Amino acid sequence: MPHFQPKGGWIEIICGSMFSGKTEELIRRVRRAEIARQHVQVFKPKLDNRYSVSEVASHNGEQTPAEVIERASEILEILRPETTVVAIDEAQFFDAQVADVARILADRGLRVIITGLDLDFRAEPFGPMPLLMAEAEMVDKLHAICVVCAAPASRTQRLINGQPANYTDPVILVGASEVYEARCRDCHKVPGRPELVRNE
Ligand code: TMP
Ligand code: MG
Ligand code: ZN
Numbered sequence: 001m002p003h004f005q006p007k008g009g010w011i012e013i014i015c016g017s018m019f020s021g022k023t024e025e026l027i028r029r030v031r032r033a034e035i036a037r038q039h040v041q042v043f044k045p046k047l048d049n050r051y052s053v054s055e056v057a058s059h060n061g062e063q064t065p066a067e068v069i070e071r072a073s074e075i076l077e078i079l080r081p082e083t084t085v086v087a088i089d090e091a092q093f094f095d096a097q098v099a100d101v102a103r104i105l106a107d108r109g110l111r112v113i114i115t116g117l118d119l120d121f122r123a124e125p126f127g128p129m130p131l132l133m134a135e136a137e138m139v140d141k142l143h144a145i146c147v148v149c150a151a152p153a154s155r156t157q158r159l160i161n162g163q164p165a166n167y168t169d170p171v172i173l174v175g176a177s178e179v180y181e182a183r184c185r186d187c188h189k190v191p192g193r194p195e196l197v198r199n200e
Helices: 022-035 074-078 097-107 129-135
Strands: 010-016 040-045 055-057 063-065 067-069 085-088 111-116 138-142 155-160 180-183
Touching: 010 022, 010 097, 010 129, 022 040, 022 055, 022 063, 022 085, 022 111, 022 138, 040 074, 067 074, 074 097, 085 097, 097 111, 097 129, 111 129
Parallel strands: 010 111, 010 138, 040 067, 040 085, 085 111
Antiparallel strands: 055 063, 155 180
16 A cells, blocks of 8 residues: 555556455555545456456456456546546556556546556566556555465466466466466476576
8 A cells, every 4th residue: 555645646556476466455445545535447458358347356256347448548538537546457468558648647646556467477577567667656566375385476377288388378368267376486387488588
């Protein structure tokens, strides 16, 4: 939660592995904002239709209504004049422009709450999340529990037919516990991952 009250608008990020409670925390912050009589609009990408098409839903079954968009710039088009808080779930699925949209809203004085996976199944930075985390005033990294060893989990293991997915597999694969589990750095496996991922 924001420990400090910035002047004007700001951006707060809730990131971490799958099953770490990101959406649960987003819903909690949205509820509290509504209790404080703020006007909240919640957005989510169309890509993610796992539990509900018009709701943001956590793995534990909590949900709140959401506006489904394909591109982050749609937020600027459908923003209501009275809105003071914008929440975006699953931001890793948007393109880099989501960082521009977040900045524009915060510059206008809005509170922007964003959740997303900081890392994909390969443990590589996911989409626009590094940009958003750099731009934000506040970043919370939540942890799940490693299903192998019960340590705090910072990573998401993708399993295909029970086997760790290869480094070269496509990054986007919408799913929940049938394909993914939370793991710590030590138990997380990425067959085919080169030692040096980035060229000089
Ligand atoms: P969650 O963070 O709310 O659990 O949702 C994460 C979504 O991202 C889920 O639909 C699975 C998807 N995903 C990918 O597309 N690629 C990945 O590498 C990972 C880890 C998750
Ligand atoms: Mg979620
Ligand atoms: Zn572990």
